[in-house]
Amino acid sequence: MAPIEVIDLTKDYGSVLGIDSITFSVEKGEVFGFLGPNGAGKTTTIRTLLGFQSPTSGTATVLGHDMTNESEFLDAKADVGYLPATPKFDDSATGTEILDLHASIKGDTRREELLERFDPPVDRPVREYSTGNVQKLAIVQAFMHDPSLVVMDEPTSGxxxxMxxxxxxxxxxxxxxxxxxxxSSHVLSEVRRLCTRVAILRDGRLITTEPVESLLNRSGKVVHLRIGGTVDQAAFDFDGVHDLDIRSMRGTQVETQLSDERDSDLKLRVDESDGTETVTDVSFTFTGDVNDLVDAVTPYALREFDVEEAPLDEVFMQFYGGEASA
Ligand SMILES: Nc1ncnc2c1ncn2[C@@H]1O[C@H](COP(=O)(O)OP(=O)(O)OP(=O)(O)O)[C@@H](O)[C@H]1O
Known part of the structure; x- marks a missing residue:
């Protein structure tokens, strides 16, 4: 059984439906991102998953335990780490005292290793901690019993x-x-770097659950070409080209640099300009076959050839804003 199985989970707060019949599962070893605009239902899902509140209907199973059943949920929690968005500790206690208390409940086999890695000032009372230090203490606490599943609500916000x-x-x-x-996260670059799959929630409903790669691939690549001479628009009239923009310029100094601003981008620039030639900038979003793209550009004298991922925020905004469907 998958570490997290959620089936038809619904939480009705009376005045508002926090989550509305959501179903998803998270496989072992996945880093699963849970995204959505404010009020989408992320915290409601997390709180229900961890047994902090009961659902109106549906089931939430964590590490094989039904989290709506109180005795089962204690068994599951021994092997689960939880990192809340704004961790709250007894602020008169020192970091060490707080970790000792948690160790007595769940264990602390990894405490020293984690303290070395994150280094919160454990000898001082928590009331003297900065927001970041509270977060670091919470990270140590969430992972020190070596859980097989960790649930985190916006873990890097502080x-x-x-760090x-x-x-x-x-x-x-x-x-x-x-x-x-x-x-759950609002930090899209972090989601891009860490997650294997994401679920996107809006107004309490699951809009999509899919690998980050396929989400980005579906949204296409952004292609920018700078070509020596002029370009026939028909040359770029083939499957997968969207929002084609062609502009010719005369006497433009062509920038020459071989730099790569983002690892995931291909940037090729060729210095052959005398500063007076006609150049044409061609840009479009591309969702087609890369061989067609290569065939299309082959006849031209390329000065630059940039292929970038679609901006992540635009990809997600399609889902957040309601223009895309699952
Ligand atoms: N205890 C509660 N009582 C009544 N309504 C609630 C309660 N908790 C959440 N809600 C409502 O349920 C909906 C989902 O809220 P939730 O906090 O789960 O969203 P979220 O996705 O975590 O948002 P954010 O990104 O702002 O943290 C919202 O409309 C919220 O106002």
């Missing part, structure tokens, strides 16, 4: 960029060890 990067590397290592991770 962390600085360096976010360290956390992302840590999650990657955890995945290699076979740990299953379920997390």
């Amino acid at each position: 962390l600085d960029p360096l 976010q990067q360290r956390f992302n590397e840590f999650i990657h290592d955890e995945q290699q060890r076979g740990v299953t991770v379920f997390f």
